[in-house]
Amino acid sequence: MVIACKHVWDYLSEYIDGTLSVETRELVQRHLDHCGICSAILDSTRNIIILTADERVFELPVGFSERLHAKLDLEFARAQDR
Amino acid sequence: MTVSPFEARDESKMIASIVAGNTDLYHELIRPYERSVFMMALSYMKNEADAEDVAQEAFLKAFRNLADFRAEAKFSTWLISIALNEARGRLRRRSTARTQSLDVPEEQGGVSPALLRDWREIPSESVERLEVRHMLQRAVGTLPDIYRNVFLLRDVEGLNGAEAAQALGITIANVKVRLHRARTLLQKDLAPRFKRLEPQKKRWLPWS
Ligand SMILES: [Zn+2]
Numbered sequence: 001m002v003i004a005c006k007h008v009w010d011y012l013s014e015y016i017d018g019t020l021s022v023e024t025r026e027l028v029q030r031h032l033d034h035c036g037i038c039s040a041i042l043d044s045t046r047n048i049i050i051l052t053a054d055e056r057v058f059e060l061p062v063g064f065s066e067r068l069h070a071k072l073d074l075e076f077a078r079a080q081d082r
Numbered sequence: 083m084t085v086s087p088f089e090a091r092d093e094s095k096m097i098a099s100i101v102a103g104n105t106d107l108y109h110e111l112i113r114p115y116e117r118s119v120f121m122m123a124l125s126y127m128k129n130e131a132d133a134e135d136v137a138q139e140a141f142l143k144a145f146r147n148l149a150d151f152r153a154e155a156k157f158s159t160w161l162i163s164i165a166l167n168e169a170r171g172r173l174r175r176r177s178t179a180r181t182q183s184l185d186v187p188e189e190q191g192g193v194s195p196a197l198l199r200d201w202r203e204i205p206s207e208s209v210e211r212l213e214v215r216h217m218l219q220r221a222v223g224t225l226p227d228i229y230r231n232v233f234l235l236r237d238v239e240g241l242n243g244a245e246a247a248q249a250l251g252i253t254i255a256n257v258k259v260r261l262h263r264a265r266t267l268l269q270k271d272l273a274p275r276f277k278r279l280e281p282q283k284k285r286w287l288p289w290s
Contacts, residue, residue, distance in 0.1 A: 006194075009192070009194065009195055009266070010192060010262075012195075012262075012265075012266075013258070013261060013262035013265050013266070014258065014262070016265075019258075036199060036200060037197055037198065037199065039201075040197075040198040040199060040200050040201040041195045041196075041197070041198065041269065041273075043201040043203070044196075044198060044201045044269055044272075044273040044276070045195070045265055045266070045268075045269045045273075047201065047203055047204055047276075048218075048265075048268050048269055048272050048273070048276075049237050049265065050206065051204060051206065051208070051209060051214070051218055052218050052222060052233075052237060052238055052268070053237055053238055053240070054206055054209045055117075056209045056210065056215065057209055057215050057218050057219065058117070058121055058219065058222075058238060059117075060116060060117055060120055061120075061130050061134060064116065064120065064134060064137075065113075065116060067134070067138070068116065068137070068138055068141060069109055071138055071142070072108060072109065072141065072142070072145065075142055075145060075146075076105040076106070076108075079105065080105075
């Protein structure tokens with residue numbers, strides 16, 4: 001069975017996560033083996049996921065941890081007094 | 083959150099000790115989750131000051147209610163749901179300004195990716211460029227709320243489908259659909275931009 005590009009796109013996210021059934025995965029794999037466009041969509045999507053997951057992209061504001069832990073210490077002192 | 087050193091910690095033991103009065107250990111317990119809680123608060127509140135407020139309040143509430151924590155959930159998931167409730171509560175109280183609903187119905191129909199003939203990999207070092215970080219932050223920031231929340235939990239903070247579903251109070255199937263749409267929207271937005279990105283000029287190295 002051959003599937004069209006449009007249908008392959010619907011499966012790419014689950015393909016990346018490895019949650020497709022064995023049959024569907026093979027179907028998608030066979031398509032990817034000969035379709036440059038779908039392969040490029042897969043590669044770019046994967047690439048973008050890896051980049052956004054990089055811890056340098058989303059960082060805590062400067063001083064966030066210090067302020068948080070200082071606030072917690074106040075709370076602990078209050079809890080002790082009770 | 084998928085980072086292994088934290089998996090090795092016995093969080094239920096830590097929690098028992100904190101509840102018994104060893105409150106200082108709470109600092110250590112929450113350290114791995116500071117960013118997740120802040121990021122999710124920011125995703126809802128859309129500005130850093132409010133997000134920091136929500137995050138602080140969530141960590142305080144979690145501390146005060148730590149004795150009620152039941153181990154059927156992961157501590158991180160429980161913590162994130164406390165933060166999300168806090169954020170939702172504040173947005174609800176802010177009745178006037180915001181009309182945008184956080185729970186817009188799932189839109190019908192799929193999203194199409196950007197079509198490319200080939201893809202030249204963007205290496206991880208490129209996030210050292212401010213320009214690249216801004217592109218990524220803006221793209222994630224402009225996703226519709228329901229897609230961004232799922233994307234952040236799954237792909238940025240590394241929760242699995244069940245954990246993300248639990249934190250957001252939606253089904254696992256919903257998480258899958260929203261994650262797929264989020265990834266496709268990001269590919270559609272970012273892939274063409276990355277293609278146009280000037281390659282970084284090679285740094286001059288004395289030995290080359
Ligand atoms: Zn194709």
